[in-house]
Amino acid sequence: TEKPLDKLKKRNAFTKDGKKIGINANISSPKEVNLIKNYMIDGIGLYRTEYLYIDSYSLPTEDEQFNVYKNILSSMNNKPVVIRTLDIGGDKQVPYLDNNDSSERNPFLGNRSIRFSLSKTIIFRTQIRALLRASIYGNLSIMFPMISELNEWYKVKKIINEEKRKLDDGGIAYKNPKLGIMVEVPSVAIMADQFAKNVDFMSIGTNDLIQYVMAADRGNPTVAALDNPLNPALLRMLERVVNVANAYKMDISLCGEMACNRYALPILIGMGFKNLSMNINSTLDVKALLSLLDYSLMQKMSEEIIKNACTVKDVIKIEQRFIKI
Numbered sequence: 001t002e003k004p005l006d007k008l009k010k011r012n013a014f015t016k017d018g019k020k021i022g023i024n025a026n027i028s029s030p031k032e033v034n035l036i037k038n039y040m041i042d043g044i045g046l047y048r049t050e051y052l053y054i055d056s057y058s059l060p061t062e063d064e065q066f067n068v069y070k071n072i073l074s075s076m077n078n079k080p081v082v083i084r085t086l087d088i089g090g091d092k093q094v095p096y097l098d099n100n101d102s103s104e105r106n107p108f109l110g111n112r113s114i115r116f117s118l119s120k121t122i123i124f125r126t127q128i129r130a131l132l133r134a135s136i137y138g139n140l141s142i143m144f145p146m147i148s149e150l151n152e153w154y155k156v157k158k159i160i161n162e163e164k165r166k167l168d169d170g171g172i173a174y175k176n177p178k179l180g181i182m183v184e185v186p187s188v189a190i191m192a193d194q195f196a197k198n199v200d201f202m203s204i205g206t207n208d209l210i211q212y213v214m215a216a217d218r219g220n221p222t223v224a225a226l227d228n229p230l231n232p233a234l235l236r237m238l239e240r241v242v243n244v245a246n247a248y249k250m251d252i253s254l255c256g257e258m259a260c261n262r263y264a265l266p267i268l269i270g271m272g273f274k275n276l277s278m279n280i281n282s283t284l285d286v287k288a289l290l291s292l293l294d295y296s297l298m299q300k301m302s303e304e305i306i307k308n309a310c311t312v313k314d315v316i317k318i319e320q321r322f323i324k325i
């Protein structure tokens, strides 16, 4: 029997006043591709490749990775697929890799994610080659996690260009995938205009961005009250980034859990986010809520929140004047 929300599976997402919102899936395993096929979504907004490494006893080879990426791209029929390079460290450890340095007092501030990839370029280059080779099978974008300064971006680009030259020399085919970054470190939000001139797209990872803006560990229940997506400081940062991106006509989306939060979603829409990515199970609730929201009203609401809210309570109070939540 069809549940009430099931009819939304086969529809795109629109606000009440007809503005289309791109809904993409976050996946952590290639197996999820079969599941998301039952849903009308615009693409894959985040494939977390670290689970390829975490769920294995040794480093996945270039060919193993190539096959996984190729299968995902082919089965998505040319819809956009954003594949994120290895994002380990912090909460995600790979037992056979020596990033788990017990001398790190603050692993979330340590050698994680792109920092690890740039310190172990053999592993990084293998992944880049697998991705480039797979790029001919669909619509691939490659996303880099935890970028915190432009210099890292220059290093990433240099490595990609070097691997392209090697593929050229070997006569191996590839397309030129779009290259973009996660915005999950405050320094990138501060430098958003400079990044906008240098990258093809940005996706905001609020799970991490919140913890770094608020200096509150995302996994520590004692400080969970600070780790709140409705904190006005975070909202101001998001508004700044989306405004910069829109001014540069830069493709911007948001792929943190915040997109599925029923208080946060109306604010994000009002700020001007037109593309979101989330776990597939949340897409129906999000589509349902979007269909009740009036975009122009949400714009006014977001403006007022950004201008006047001092606390999470203030944010909710303003919101409740505009919509029943």
Ligand code: PEP
Residues within 6 Å of the ligand: 046, 048, 087, 184, 204, 205, 206, 207, 208, 209, 255, 256, 257
């Ligand atoms: C994020 O940080 O918001 C994000 C989407 O990445 P992850 O949850 O994998 O760290």
Ligand code: MG
Residues within 6 Å of the ligand: 145, 184, 205, 207, 208
């Ligand atoms: Mg993250």
